[in-house]
Amino acid sequence: AQSVTQLGSHVSVSEGALVLLRCNYSSSVPPYLFWYVQYPNQGLQLLLKYTTGATLVKGINGFEAEFKKSETSFHLTKPSAHMSDAAEYFCAVKKGFGNEKLTFGTGTRLTIIP
């Protein structure tokens, strides 16, 4: 069975500082990996995804993530935090083409300190 672990349910960073949100997964087959963001009182929005090809993927709002197979990780980064980045972030894994089930991590709430 596949699973997703997000280290740190709450992360606080200063405005302008590096954002690093950690995600590790387990999967018996090459996975598809996703980061979603949830702003207050809203649904989830896709930030970025890895399916195949380049392991460093860029998403919206300056975020990027790197798929590291050897470390089974897909950490999310942004070089400089902005106040508007305050939200909850979810990592998710899917087993691959044809399997529609997304397994979500428990989420990380990001707070930006002015």
Added chain:
Amino acid sequence: DADVTQTPRNRITKTGKRIMLECSQTKGHDRMYWYRQDPGLGLRLIYYSFDVKDINKGEISDGYSVSRQAQAKFSLSLESAIPNQTALYFCATSDLRQEGSHEQFFGPGTRLTVL
């Protein structure tokens, strides 16, 4: 207009009541999903449907039922609501015909409180 809509957005009900949450989409997607979100637990899949004639249980289907009335509509029912079904419920859609997409699109959520 939003591509995935959910009604109602907020609902307070009492234990034992039957309640239906509705989801509609204008994206033309064939696949639809119901999730619930609880603090500290992330999102968990309740039911999913690959087309009108296909309904599948997710990881936490007990106490819930669904109906896919049309390609664009997918309803979630709680036959006899209980307090531990208090949660935020999300509908989502996807379309594998969009090659390389693999993305699920989420509605705005329904906040359900069972007293």
